[in-house]
Amino acid sequence: MLPRTYDNQVCSVARALEAIGDRWTMLVVRDAFLGVRRFEDFQRDLDIARNVLADRLGRLVDDGILERRPYQEKPERFEYRLTEKGLSLWPVLVSLMKWGDRYAAPNGPPTLILHRDCGGEVDERFRCKVCGADVEARTAEARPGPAAPRRWPTAVP
């Protein structure tokens, strides 16, 4: 793995990449946005080694992007929820997704981001294509697109 810090880089892009500039980390964050909360669900969805997943979840908690909340007492069990800082990553994820849709989705978008209020699709400026509203993480929802896999979405109720 790369070193986590780039001390010679006074740059907010470099700082952001220290926290989330790892592909597994971004896929964990993506899953959290899709409603995945539990270790076993992340593990199954990502097909990731358990020690790698534990490491990435631990870093995301340390960095204040996810928080660990108990959901069961005996035995004690925890789930992972996006914090405000984590929710603020929504534009990064949507921008990555829109770029992937444009250049690497020959069968159409696997996932659509919709404006929760009116069902309109969200454009690359996070604006609703139907009503023109500015959309953010809390007013958006992800739904299967034309090229969605059969198992989409993994853990969304």
Added chain:
Amino acid sequence: MLPRTYDNQVCSVARALEAIGDRWTMLVVRDAFLGVRRFEDFQRDLDIARNVLADRLGRLVDDGILERRPYQEKPERFEYRLTEKGLSLWPVLVSLMKWGDRYAAPNGPPTLILHRDCGGEVDERFRCKVCGADVEARTAEARPGPAAPRRWPTAVP
């Protein structure tokens, strides 16, 4: 390094991360947006091992994000320029930067993204805060912010 592909992930975020989900790669792309074009300039700015830089530049060319153009004949020398596909990464970079500004820039933003026409700052929806115009890569310019290091910008004329 992680494997480059996530075949079980039908997802545009995963596809995008295959191309750019490596921190050095994103820093190379950031430098390209700041006007860096030549191997030696990338190398000096990033303080990156030459073989790693050559690998990342080669992948970015293979993926159609950068193109390699001759700028001198004897001896033959090349520079690297963002393609249309590369320029389309602008929202990803700006979103990463805005997130880093918010959560990891206690002394203020090292870099500002301005609307070239009116000098207004660009917000997290890529809109000019002064005139309200939708801004994109070609109508934006990067300038040192309040927390800019003395050597900023590296290679911008």
